[in-house]
Amino acid sequence: MTHASDEHSPNTSAHAEFSDVPSSAQPVEPVEFEGFVEYVEPVESAEPEEPASRSSRLGATLGTDFDAWKALGGTRGLIESNVPALIFVVTYIATRDMKISVIAPLIFSVFAVVVRLIQRIDPVPALGGVGMVAVSAGFAYFSGRSEAYFLPGILTNSAYAIIVGMSLIAKYPALGFVMGMLRGDLSHWRTSSHPVALATRATYQKITWIWFAMFALRAIIQIPLYRGGYTASLSVIKIVCGPVLFCAVLWATWLLVRRLPPVKDYLRVQP
Template sequence: MTLPENPDSGPGREEPKPTPETPAFAGLAEDYAAKAGLHRTHDGRIDVLKSAGGYQGIAESILPGLVFLVAFTATTALTPSLIAALGTAAVFTVVRLVQRRPLTQALAGVVGVGISAWLANTTGKAEDFYLPGFLTNAAYIVAMVISIAVRWPIAGLLFGFIRNEGLDWRKDPVRVRAYRLGTWIIVGVLVLRLLVQVPLYLMGPDGLAALATTRLIMGAPLYILGVWIAWLITRPAATPDGQPSKPSSSS
């Protein structure tokens, strides 16, 4: 699960300015960081709740799965439960239309729930409703591990621009190590999900209730906690005047 896209500008947020020597990949990274939906508060801290799409964004990520669980537990009928989950996701899209807010997150939710519902309906196994989430989770793990290996850790690409470090942090081995550690923390959250949930999935119908419950608990709430810890871990060291230190130009 990744942070939901939210293009609203947070207080104090400044758009990073590319430099002439910035390589093409760095330009793509800058664009991704600017559109990733991360926000900061007026005092320069990350606004984790807003970055997660606010309460509405969290509800959009949690409620379809919760509705599916409640409906299937009450009826043991797969098709009506899948329809209920799809309907819930569709309602959020309508709400965003009424609010005239960007539809990206809501539409992504509808597509995701639709794929999950199609798969579960095709196999006839209720637990397969959660299978696409495992595959997405694994893909993010691979991408983040690769980013660490090539010294472009995702945490640095995102947090660096929020902190107005741009890509200067890559010139400082200490900052690179900090952002690699921050990325590992997020990877750890994603790995923990799989370690807990995949065995429940393999239990079939007997593990469905526990699987659905852990998906809710280990979804947005745990991810937000992981991002917040990664933010704290990667804070630049303060200078004597109390201001964050600037990355050194050493390589």
């Protein structure tokens, strides 16, 4: 004869089976199905993807640690931005044929885009590189001067130096708005009278001076080399000295930004 006390319902056996499940810091939620109760611990969410602003080169200055290699764009970034100029100079020195010399770096730049597409990597940076190489190649080809390949870069640095310098004179530090946007405050750092905002404003002023010095130095060094027709020297400045100087400026920017309190400290109190 079977006694009722000997019979176990499915739910009872399930509770007995899971009675020794260790407790955890997170709540355990019961899930019922087909007469059983299974205890399932919540799955921790994956780490959020890094914001696009922080994955940029300037965004590297916002981290707790400074990654020089990441700031320079990594191996791929350095190759895509510097190898075309090297190819142009080497090809021109070897052949003295301007047509071949401007086509070679263009082929490499297009190849870099194709590789990104095959590997399903964002092709936008490489497409920008193709545009810059095409402009540089056009300057060299239509002028017939090899040093003109570097003229777009010289003009760009000169323009940046003028714009950033004017922003300093007007007391609207250009890099302040860039860093403010990356840190989540586009303009309150300039208008707020909160002590933290005032300190932030002074820091942004210093950062803007540093970037102005970089742009001005590039232009001051390259303009005489361009006027003298020193193509090889211009390539060395771009390929070797350029990344080193840029990395140093990013590092100095990081040193200044990391000391700043969070923007929320003054955004909570508006003047």
